[in-house]
Amino acid sequence: MLLIPDEVMCGMGRTGSLFACEQEGVSAGLICIARGLGAGYQPIGAVMVSQAIRDTLRAGTGFFQHGHTCIGHATACAAALAVRQQIEQRDLLANVRAMGKLLKDRLVQRFGDHPHIGDIRSRGLSMQAGLMCYPMGGTIDGQHGDHGLLAPPYIIDSSHVDEIVDKLGSAIDGSLAG
Structure with a gap:
């Protein structure tokens, strides 16, 4: 096959x-x-x-x-x-693995118990399945639904990982506060 x-x-x-x-x-x-x-x-x-x-x-x-x-x-x-x-x-794959783990850890720390965030999945710096935001739980028809895509550059460092998580948290909290 x-x-x-x-x-x-x-x-x-x-x-x-x-x-x-x-x-x-x-x-x-x-x-x-x-x-x-x-x-x-x-x-x-x-x-x-x-x-x-x-x-x-x-x-x-x-x-x-x-x-x-x-x-x-x-x-x-x-x-x-x-x-x-x-x-x-530049051994960028090593950085992708290290910063990908850090990003996932920080996302789980920030959103792990969030009532409107579902599964946080990743592999390296790939977060395509990423944050599943309720109530829609994803994109059914390819256009509508609540979802997020995180795809930082391979050269990202820990300060930028923190910035991504902080800004994403502020955006989600702000949108839910109405």
């Missing part, structure tokens, strides 16, 4: 490893990545293929049929390479 994880939002380190699927111990045939690849500086997307898929393609036509308007854009590729180099050279 061919596994193709969609790591457009969580790939390239957001969860504390280059790919979230690595943490589950699964081997993907193809991986779709995008946002983290350009780090917000340059739009880019990519599909990574395993050696087995590569060998299969080579044994067949030898051609990976795909394409979009801006395929192989030199500036986008240069930006992606620079982002990848910075992640490695």
Whole structure:
């Protein structure tokens, strides 16, 4: 069976490893990545293929049929390479893991017993499932519902983690006070 994880939002380190699927111990045939690849500086997307898929393609036509308007854009590729180099050279994944744990701990400390906050879930600095705010409990139709998205930069430090939690707390408390 061919596994193709969609790591457009969580790939390239957001969860504390280059790919979230690595943490589950699964081997993907193809991986779709995008946002983290350009780090917000340059739009880019990519599909990574395993050696087995590569060998299969080579044994067949030898051609990976795909394409979009801006395929192989030199500036986008240069930006992606620079982002990848910075992640490695600055050991940003270690910071993502450490600050992600701190952020979750501080969120649980601040909101763990909050009557209007449900489950606080995270992995690294990925808080997509994040704060489930009652009574809606999430987004049912993709547009309506109460939810929050926290996605701080990989270079965040503890003072900014505290600032995020303080400002989020003030915003939630202020909105509930009416």
